[in-house]
Amino acid sequence: MALQPHFPVHTSLWTLAPAIAAMLAYLLAAFSVQRFGHARTSLYTAWGLHLLSLAAGLFSPPPHFGFAPALSITAWLMLTMYLIEQQLYPRMRAASILASMGAVAVLLALVFPGTSLTSEQSVWLPLHLALGVASYGLFAAAVVHAGLMTRAERRIRSASEDGPGVPLLTLERIMFRCVNAGFVLLTATLLVGWLFSEALYGHPWRLDHKTIFSLLAWTVFAVLLLGRARFGWRGRHATHMVYAGAIMLLLGYAGSRFVMEVLLERGV
Incomplete structure (x- = not known):
């Protein structure tokens, strides 16, 4: 089946221009990093324009939401955290991949702007979506730091001088902070979905594809945090678990909504 772009009828200059x-x-930021080694101005510009693009998509009547807007918000949250960390660790190098x-x-x-959100939907839906997307953003940031750790370990083993610009232990500490915060928000997301499933989705809570993968991701992160607290898990063992949990989370939400919205052309 060929994938067909789902441009909504309300797409306008207000929506297209900032995007x-x-x-x-x-x-431009990605090019500047590769060519000149820095892209501070273009990154801040992209951050602001991305925020404007999100606002246009989410708040222009009728508001839309789906797997792609969720990924877009997640990417924006990742860049937000990176720009904040840049103030503390100016030598951190992740601008090119984030751009x-x-x-x-x-x-x-x-x-793929997603499906329209109607006024008849539950008042709990915005909270559920906000908690979920915030947790995805934190776990995505954890993945970025895990990637920097993996690269740093490889450079250390090969005696390369070109590292991530931040000490390995600092990257690990930030990664676990992101995992801790993301785990709290993911737990809250699952609880809201369980307690208010009928109001949110029109049916009682059930073990569907999205729920199963979300619970598997929750379990992976719970085991990681427990192993960190009890046994001092770190290094490659920890980064591999972060990757595994993030993949399950991606399959659980973005994967299921992609199938429903794009392949089956149904709202969720």
């Missing part, structure tokens, strides 16, 4: 501008700013991911996320949200 296209954000993509161009992200691409590339941001450009792809904005494009996906423009092509």
